[in-house]
Amino acid sequence: MTAMSYRPADIVSPYLLFLGDIEDSVSAKMARAVVIWRPEKAVGQLRMTERTVSVGIEDVSIEDAVARGARTLVIGVANSGGKLPAHWRDVICQAISHGMDIASGMHQRLTAIEGVPELAREHGVTLHDIRHNHPPLEVGTGEPRSGTRVLTVGTDCSLGKMFSSLALQRGLEQAGLNAHFRATGQCGVLIAGEGVAIDAVIADFISGAVEWLSPACDDQQWDIIEGQGSLFHPAYAGVSLGLLHGAQPDYLVMCHELGRPHMRHLPNRPMPEMAACIEANLAAARVTNPAVQLAGFSINTSQVDEATARRELEALSQRFGVPATDPVRFGIAPLVAGLTGAKQ
Amino acid sequence: MTAMSYRPADIVSPYLLFLGDIEDSVSAKMARAVVIWRPEKAVGQLRMTERTVSVGIEDVSIEDAVARGARTLVIGVANSGGKLPAHWRDVICQAISHGMDIASGMHQRLTAIEGVPELAREHGVTLHDIRHNHPPLEVGTGEPRSGTRVLTVGTDCSLGKMFSSLALQRGLEQAGLNAHFRATGQCGVLIAGEGVAIDAVIADFISGAVEWLSPACDDQQWDIIEGQGSLFHPAYAGVSLGLLHGAQPDYLVMCHELGRPHMRHLPNRPMPEMAACIEANLAAARVTNPAVQLAGFSINTSQVDEATARRELEALSQRFGVPATDPVRFGIAPLVAGLTGAKQ
Structure with a gap:
């Protein structure tokens, strides 16, 4: 694989932005980044409680999101340590059962959540672990580069x-x-x-x-x-x-x-x-x-x-x-x- | 797993120290460390060519090492980038075929070398990837500690x-x-x-x-x-x-x-x-x-x-x-x- 040919797998939009039940606004950076820089890609946000942080777009259920054409549930949260809270699993599984791909920026891999890889296979959907998608790496050299x-x-x-x-x-x-x-x-x-x-x-x-x-x-x-x-x-x-x-x-x-x-x-x-x-x-x-x-x-x-x-x-x-x-x-x-x- | 209960799998001695065909003395640090700090654990060194760096102990073949009781072939080399040269594979496979465990400190896992995990299973030997053996980790806090x-x-x-x-x-x-x-x-x-x-x-x-x-x-x-x-x-x-x-x-x-x-x-x-x-x-x-x-x-x-x-x-x-x-x-x-x- 050459440097130039490398690209992460395409994450298919539109997205449903999942905010779990976070109450710390800064942790919603992944969802907010989409809303600011790629607003046309999000059909709405999904929050587990009323107190959950909002990124200012419409709250929609998984069913409604699918009806609006959503293709991927994006975990819109980047928390310290990068672990997926265990009680978010049900929502992830629901989205998979509705045929949605899942994209996560956590250290913990989607494929490491019990039952999730099997469910994804069963429904033919893709799990994107954004943080773990990179080319074969070499150590640095510090040699000057043009540009x-x-x-x-x-x-x-x-x-x-x-x-x-x-x-x-x-x-x-x-x-x-x-x-x-x-x-x-x-x-x-x-x-x-x-x-x-x-x-x-x-x-x-x-x-x-x-x-x-x-x-x-x-x-x-x-x-x-x-x-x-x-x-x-x-x-x-x-x-x-x-x-x-x-x-x-x-x-x-x-x-x-x-x-x-x-x-x-x-x-x-x-x-x-x-x-x-x-x-x-x-x-x-x-x-x-x-x-x-x-x-x-x-x-x-x-x-x-x-x-x-x-x-x-x-x-x-x-x-x-x-x-x-x-x-x-x-x-x-x-x-x-x-x-x-x-x-x- | 608590911090205190974690220990890497025991690497069984005596060792045969494998130096491949490296000619850069500094790269032999793994073998040299054993010779200096745990000399009683090494039965000898194995070098692929006459020009290969020596760590000053006896050259022995895999067969002789086994006869002297060697239990593990230790890859005695730490190179930049941590890749195992492809032409070392035969020696590793030979050692496995003679019933020896393998221990490596390379980034590249022994289990990622074609055919090696299968051969290890067949001969009932253990592959130790020392660099990849660590406890579940958390991000740092910087909080002051006693000691x-x-x-x-x-x-x-x-x-x-x-x-x-x-x-x-x-x-x-x-x-x-x-x-x-x-x-x-x-x-x-x-x-x-x-x-x-x-x-x-x-x-x-x-x-x-x-x-x-x-x-x-x-x-x-x-x-x-x-x-x-x-x-x-x-x-x-x-x-x-x-x-x-x-x-x-x-x-x-x-x-x-x-x-x-x-x-x-x-x-x-x-x-x-x-x-x-x-x-x-x-x-x-x-x-x-x-x-x-x-x-x-x-x-x-x-x-x-x-x-x-x-x-x-x-x-x-x-x-x-x-x-x-x-x-x-x-x-x-x-x-x-x-x-x-x-x-x-």
Whole structure:
């Protein structure tokens, strides 16, 4: 199998987005990613309780979804540890019994749930374990590659690296450039239809997988590589560092959420200080690209009012001498302008 | 399965150490580890050509090894990428046909070699894939744990972190302390009979696996955790950082080889500067243990004469204010004294 010929199996849309009974809004990232970036692909959402997080589309039953043409039940949730709660099994089995494929971004494989592979065979449906679908991997080399690479990094996980990467890709393309989105997480792979869930590869191959994902290319091509985790997250920093080395980025975009009280899932752990976080990322990135630069900030400002958001973005921009924006609130244009200006 | 009840399947000795046809001495680390740390377990070595690296014990055929009571053919090689060369298959099959178990530390599973699982079943022998033998894993938390932890880190891979860790454990034990060796690589696991090959776990679980491997313990207990790779190696730094965070070491021992010309397998990549390497490791380690200290240096000086070695060690010790030794040439005592002195 050559790098170029590899693609994950097609996940057939339309989708029914399954949210289980999660009450933590951030965990719904897989469903939300579809609603934001591929809204035409979802017929509705399926929630187990009234308190379950909503991604703002219509609630539909499995029966109604099938009537609307839904072909795949997408597990719309990415939880820490990647285990499928045992009490979701009945819904998964129901969907299979109604002839739907299932797509999951969990570490735990659909095929490892008791009875599920047998039921899938019986009904002739496909089980997509998005995180486990990747090409044969090699260890990284760190050898310089042609092309221009932008990597989104962050102070923490789950604060907008995928969103920022997709927005940047779209913005660069709209500016007339040849820009590709390189997905490194299960949501990104679902959106892009290709990529590698980096956190699910064998540890020795993290950077090698990213070298494969964003190979040498035309110097006019931009690869926008989706970052993962944070160098300061005690669970995931290994993934973040391997990704950083494998990406050998020319530009880093630092992602952050204003007002986040502590590192995700770790109430005792304060967020890293911004200047230290930038310096740690640049220092590590220099191992494979000594010319790496900070290109700007992509900040989630949803917790503050607009005036505060503008003031904070301006302060960051002044302090570090690069553009800062909230791509949801104010658009991605400042970062696109900064990147295309820097490249000239 | 609880943490405490987990143990890899026993690999039955005596061993025949198989070196294939490798000509790179460093790749023979698995065989050499047995010869140094468990010499009583090896009946001899098996080399495919005269130019193959020797680990200094008698060459014996499979037939002779069986006559001497050998029970397991140990693949004595750890190569980059972890693939078993296809032309080694015949020797593996011969050993199986003579009733020997096989133990391998490669990423590629013995069970993935064509015909090998069937042959093993036919002859009633066991295939040990050391790298793939680990407990169910969780993501890391970074929560502080009781006990005292020492981690060996390095400027590069394959320069003595396992040797230094085993020597430290033995030295601390001889000084009357309760010291455990925590194996994180396939050689260490083979020597210790337990542990986790960290480079073979799924990337999301690197630090969680190390938290499992060295759990909270008595404050009088020392855990000597075997390091892997280097924060400056473009292929393996993700593993090194996750291991560093999961270990939450109180003390780092920096390992290095005097005169190494470039990073392993990467002729274009210079070795990192020592002060920068120390600072990067301390800075990263502070994420999970703000009190971490450099305890000293374990230096492989085999490429220089004794006078030069002594001079270089003294210079390092003076420059950084901690002990420096070559545990092979001059013994581990200076590091043991430094650690036990620091703890008082």
